[in-house]
Every structure is written in structure tokens, then in C-alpha cells.
Amino acid sequence: MTIDDLLKVIISYNPEEVEVIKKTYELANKLHAGVKRQSGELYITHPLNVAMILAEMKADRDTICAALLHDVLEDAGDKITKEEIAEKFNPTVALLVDGVTKISKLNFSTKEEEKNTNTRKIITGLTTDVRIIMIKLADRLHNMRTLQFKPRNKQIENAVETMELFVPLAYYIGAYRIKSELEDLSFRYLMPEEYFDLEKRRKLVEKENSPLLREMLVKIQRLLNDKKIPNEMKVRTKNIYGIYKRLTEGDKLMDIHDLLSLKIMVDDVDNCYRALGIIHKEYRPINEKFKDFICNPKTNMYQSLHTTVFVDNRLVQTQIRTFEMDKIDSFGLTAYWEINKGEAGKLMQKDLREKSQFYTSLDQVDSMFSDNSEFIAQVKEEVFSPKVYIYVNGFVYELPVGATIVDLAYKIGAETAHTMQNARVNNNLCDVGRVLKNKDRVEIITDPLSYGPRREWLPMAKTSYARKQIENTLCLTKR
Ligand code: MN
Numbered sequence: 001m002t003i004d005d006l007l008k009v010i011i012s013y014n015p016e017e018v019e020v021i022k023k024t025y026e027l028a029n030k031l032h033a034g035v036k037r038q039s040g041e042l043y044i045t046h047p048l049n050v051a052m053i054l055a056e057m058k059a060d061r062d063t064i065c066a067a068l069l070h071d072v073l074e075d076a077g078d079k080i081t082k083e084e085i086a087e088k089f090n091p092t093v094a095l096l097v098d099g100v101t102k103i104s105k106l107n108f109s110t111k112e113e114e115k116n117t118n119t120r121k122i123i124t125g126l127t128t129d130v131r132i133i134m135i136k137l138a139d140r141l142h143n144m145r146t147l148q149f150k151p152r153n154k155q156i157e158n159a160v161e162t163m164e165l166f167v168p169l170a171y172y173i174g175a176y177r178i179k180s181e182l183e184d185l186s187f188r189y190l191m192p193e194e195y196f197d198l199e200k201r202r203k204l205v206e207k208e209n210s211p212l213l214r215e216m217l218v219k220i221q222r223l224l225n226d227k228k229i230p231n232e233m234k235v236r237t238k239n240i241y242g243i244y245k246r247l248t249e250g251d252k253l254m255d256i257h258d259l260l261s262l263k264i265m266v267d268d269v270d271n272c273y274r275a276l277g278i279i280h281k282e283y284r285p286i287n288e289k290f291k292d293f294i295c296n297p298k299t300n301m302y303q304s305l306h307t308t309v310f311v312d313n314r315l316v317q318t319q320i321r322t323f324e325m326d327k328i329d330s331f332g333l334t335a336y337w338e339i340n341k342g343e344a345g346k347l348m349q350k351d352l353r354e355k356s357q358f359y360t361s362l363d364q365v366d367s368m369f370s371d372n373s374e375f376i377a378q379v380k381e382e383v384f385s386p387k388v389y390i391y392v393n394g395f396v397y398e399l400p401v402g403a404t405i406v407d408l409a410y411k412i413g414a415e416t417a418h419t420m421q422n423a424r425v426n427n428n429l430c431d432v433g434r435v436l437k438n439k440d441r442v443e444i445i446t447d448p449l450s451y452g453p454r455r456e457w458l459p460m461a462k463t464s465y466a467r468k469q470i471e472n473t474l475c476l477t478k479r
Contacts, residue, residue, distance in 0.1 A: 001048060009055040010064065017061040021051075024065040024089070031069075031076040038149040046142060047071060053138040063131050065089055066096035070135055073101045099132035100139065116372035123379055124366050133169055137178050140166045144185040159186040168384045172358035174300045176329050183241035191244075198240050201253060206237060209260050209314070216283075216311055217262060223278050230267040231275070232323070235260060257289075257308050261317040265326050269294060272320045276305055279318060283309035294321070299357045299389065299398040302329060357398040358383065364465045378464050388438040403462045405432045409444055410466035417469065418453055419446040433460040 003025045010018055028047055035043040051067040059067075072080055086094035102121065144162060147155050163186045170179035188195040213235050224231045238259050246256050253259070266275055272294060279285075289308035297303045304321040321329070361383050369375040386401045390408055397411050405425070409417035409432070423430050424443040436442070453470045461467040 001045065001052060003048065006048060006052050006055060009052065013058045014061065017064075020061060020089075021064055021068070024068045027088070028068045028072060031072045031079055035075065037146070039146060043071075043075070046146075049142045050135070050138045053141055054134065057134075059131075059134070062090070062092045062096060063135060065093045066100065066131070067135050067138060069093070069097050070100045070139060073097060096129065096131055096135060099129065100135045103132065103136045113372065116376055120366075120372045120375050123362065123376075130173060133173060134175075137166060137170055137175065137182075141178060141182060141185075144182060147185065147189060155189045159189040162186045163190070164384065172300055174302055174328055176302070180239035180242070184239050187241040187244065194244060195240060198243055198247075202237065202240060202243060202259070205253065205259055210235065212311060212314065213260055213262060213316065216316065219282070220262070220264065220275075220279060223282065224264075224266070224275060227274065227278065229271045229274060231271075232265045234263045234265075236263045236319070257315040258317040261319055263326070264318060264320045265323050266320070268322055272305055272322060275320050276307060279307065279309060279320075283311055283316075285309045286315070289317075294325075296394070296396060299387075299396055301351070304329070361398075368464055368468050382463055388436050388440075390436050391439065391441045392444070399436060400462065403436055404460045405430065405434050405436065405442065405444070406457045406460045406470075407463045407466045408436060408442060410461070410463070410469050412444070414469060414473075416444055416446060417466070418473070419448055419450050420452060421445050421447050421450050432457065 003022065006025070007018055007022060010021055025044075025048070029044045032043040032047070037043055037046060047068045047070060050070060051064050054063055054067050069085060072085075073082060082094050082098050085097055140162060143158065147158060150158070162182050167179055167182050167186070170176075170182060184195075217233050217235065221231065221233055238256065238261075243253070243256060243259060247253065264275055264279075266272055285307050286309070289306070291306040293302055293304050293306065303325045304319045306317060306319055308315050308317045362379070365375060365378045365382060369378060382400045387398050388401055388403065390397045390399060392408070392412065397408060399407055399411060405420075405423045406417070409420045409423075420432060422432060422445050423434070424445065425434060425436075425440050427441075453473050455474060457470055458467065461470060
């Protein structure tokens with residue numbers, strides 16, 4: 001891969017920025033001159049590949065420039081400073097490069113106060129510009145793709161860190177494609193035997209089922225074309241780690257109905273529902289497997305209709321969405337890069353602030369802990385941790401596994417929490433200490449005359465946010 005390959009992609013969507021990007025490359029090349037990677041290649045191939053991953057997502061100019069320069073502060077810091085990058089390019093590029101440099105010093109497992117202070121700055125810094133996360137994810141992706149050149153202990157270290165930190169990050173900003181690839185690459189180094197075994201078995205299933213899916217694809221496509229619905233269709237295969245997770249949950253390979261699925265993309269939301277009707281008319285659906293993530297998006301903003309149907313006595317999952325939803329699914333919020341040039345960065349940032357529960361959770365934890373190691377412990381426990389998704393009045397709330405109704409009430413708002421009496425979970429009356437299960441439907445019963453919070457709620461609160469709110473309010477009322 002060379003600079004010309006990169007420029008070719010840039011020309012395809014952003015021809016006016018080719019010169020700046022070329023100039024940036026030349027500078028990066030000069031700064032990394034003479035340095036080689038463990039693979040024996042010149043160092044510059046790394047930033048070049050990182051820029052390429054981002055260019056394939058149609059990233060904006062500043063992101064591409066920052067990707068090309070992302071390692072210069074760390075590796076050639078004696079030749080260039082952040083201020084000089086700001087002068088030569090612009091302050092945004094400098095900010096992005098600086099942000100990416102700082103994340104690489106992120107350390108989740110240290111006890112040293114100085115490092116903890118730094119880790120905190122980095123984590124909270126993540127929310128200042130989502131492009132920093134995107135560059136870092138592309139950087140990690142390329143490093144994971146070339147991990148075979150590292151010693152075994154480094155491979156494991158990197159794979160663990162990727163699973164703990166970068167996979168959740170990719171998930172939270174909705175970049176599924178990167179998340180899946182990072183998971184599979186990590187899994188391959190952590191459990192090579194299982195990985196290669198599953199890869200083989202997946203291939204067999206693919207081979208066995210793909211004629212059926214092809215046939216279905218052609219048929220549905222013809223029906224959509226007959227109705228003049230613009231469409232594009234793909235057969236999608238579940239990633240290997242995703243399959244592994246299902247197997248550890250006790251499913252058999254044959255039970256994983258979405259191992260192969262049919263992805264149907266159409267031009268607008270109305271046509272998603274028309275396509276759904278067309279499919280259900282042709283193939284009998286299983287009612288309980290139908291999911292409408294268009295009206296009820298996931299907490300990371302994922303949107304699609306999922307329906308599982310019978311095809312010749314076998315089950316096939318179909319996913320119906322608009323072209324735009326599909327872009328967001330593949331690239332997360334960076335899809336906006338294409339949809340809204342120029343203002344893209346700001347729009348992505350605004351969307352995250354308003355819709356991403358990951359961002360709200362980070363902000364809440366940040367505002368509550370002055371102690372840095374406590375902050376990091378909480379982020380690890382509450383933000384980068386498995387979640388349950390709870391329905392309240394049509395909205396979905398994201399909470400860490402183990403959270404109770406007390407936690408949910410505070411997540412909804414202090415007013416709800418402080419007037420809470422008990423709750424109904426899936427129509428059954430429950431006590432507020434009840435631990436929530438994924439997909440529970442909850443109705444919190446309040447009484448404006450009821451006086452809360454109560455001291456006995458404290459041990460029931462799993463999230464630090466709920467605990468602090470209860471403590472603070474109890475303190476105030478004592479006085
Ligand atoms: Mn790098």
C-alpha cells in the first residue's frame with residue numbers, strides 16, 4: 001500500500017483535499033524516516049494504513065491528516081510539537097493528534113496516582129471529539145491486523161486490552177464492523193484453537209446454506225423490483241466471536257439462526273415496512289423473533305427491522321434497513337462524514353451528547369468522583385461492562401448487569417426516584433430491590449406524597465450514581 005492508493009480513495013469522495021493530504025504524508029514520512037516496524041516494513045506504512053481505514057469510511061480532511069500524523073508526537077517528539085502541528089495545519093488536527101497520543105498511554109490496571117490522573121483525563125477527553133476515538137480504533141485495528149509480528153506475550157496483552165477497552169468503545173459509538181473485526185482478531189490470539197475450529201465449522205454452515213440464501217435473495221429482490229422499491233441485498237455472516245459467545249451461552253451451532261442472515265437495504269423508512277410485508281407474505285415469520293429497532297433504536301443508536309422466517313423448514317434471519325442506517329451500522333457515527341461534510345464533526349458530537357447513554361454515563365461518573373482511582377474503578381465497573389436493557393414506557397435504558405429498580409429510577413430522574421413506592425416488572429408487582437434482567441418491562445409506581453429516598457435503598461443501589469444521589473439527599477434532610 002502506498003500514498004497513491006490512499007490518494008485514489010480520497011479523490012473518489014473529497015478531491016479538493018488531495019494536495020493537503022499529500023503534503024501531510026510527506027511530512028509524516030520525513031518524521032518517521034529510517035524507522036522500521038517489527039514486520040520489517042517502513043514505519044510510515046502504519047499511519048498510511050490507518051489513514052486508509054478511515055478514508056474507506058470517507059473521513060473528513062482533518063481526520064485523515066491526523067491519522068497520518070498520529071504517531072509523530074510519540075515517536076518523533078524531538079522533531080515536532082503539538083504547537084507546530086497547529087501552525088502547519090490547523091488547531092483541530094493538532095487536537096486530534098494529541099488526543100490519540102494520549103489514549104495510547106491509557107492504562108486501566110495501574111495503581112500509581114500519576115497514571116490514574118492521566119487515564120482519567122484521557123477517558124473524559126474521549127467525549128470532546130469522537131474523531132479521536134475513530135482514529136484510535138483505526139490505529140488499533142491496523143495493529144491487530146499485523147499482530148503476527150509481535151512476540152506472544154505482547155499479542156496476548158494487546159488482545160486483552162482490545163477486548164476490554166476498544167471493543168466496547170466501538171460498540172458504544174455504533175461502529176459494528178470495526179467491533180466485529182476487533183473481536184475476531186483478539187479472539188484468534190486469545191483462544192487460537194477455538195477460533196480456528198469455529199472458523200472451519202462456520203465455513204461448512206455457509207457452504208451448506210448459501211444456495212438457499214441466494215435463492216431467497218433473488219426472489220425477494222425480484223418482488224422488491226416489481227414494486228419499484230430501490231434496494232440492495234447482501235448475505236451477512238456472523239463474526240466468529242459472536243458465534244463463540246452464543247455457544248458458551250448453551251446454544252448449538254444449528255440454533256444460531258442469524259449465523260447467516262439476509263441484509264436488505266432500501267431507500268427510506270416507509271419502504272422498510274413495505275419490504276417487511278412483502279417478506280412476511282412470502283415466508284412465514286416467527287412472531288416472537290420480530291424486532292423493530294427502527295421505532296425502538298438500541299441505546300447505541302442502531303436501527304433496523306429484524307425478522308426470522310421459515311424457508312423450506314429452516315430458519316433465516318433478515319435485517320431490513322435504509323441505506324443510511326446501514327452506513328451507521330458499519331461505521332458508527334462516522335457515517336455522518338459522508339452525509340454531512342464540513343459540519344460532520346459537530347453533528348456527530350451533538351448526536352452522541354443527546355442519544356448515547358455511554359456518554360451520559362461517563363459524564364455522570366466523572367462528576368461524582370474526585371478520587372482518580374475510584375473514578376477508573378467505576379468506569380470499568382459501570383461503563384465498560386456487560387449491560388442489561390430495560391424498557392420503560394417505550395424507552396430503552398442501559399444499565400450494568402446487577403442493577404436494581406433503585407438504579408433504574410435514578411437513571412430516569414431524581415423526581416421519579418424520590419417519589420418511588422414500588423414497581424411493576426413485566427406486570428408483576430415488585431419490591432424496589434429487585435435485580436433487573438435484560439429486556440424487563442418496568443413501570444415505576446410513584447406517589448407524590450411519598451417521601452424518599454430511604455436509607456434501606458442504599459445497599460440496593462448498584463450504580464455509583466444512584467448511591468451518591470441517595471447519600472446526598474439523606475445528608476441534606478438530616479440537617
Ligand atoms: Mn499507531
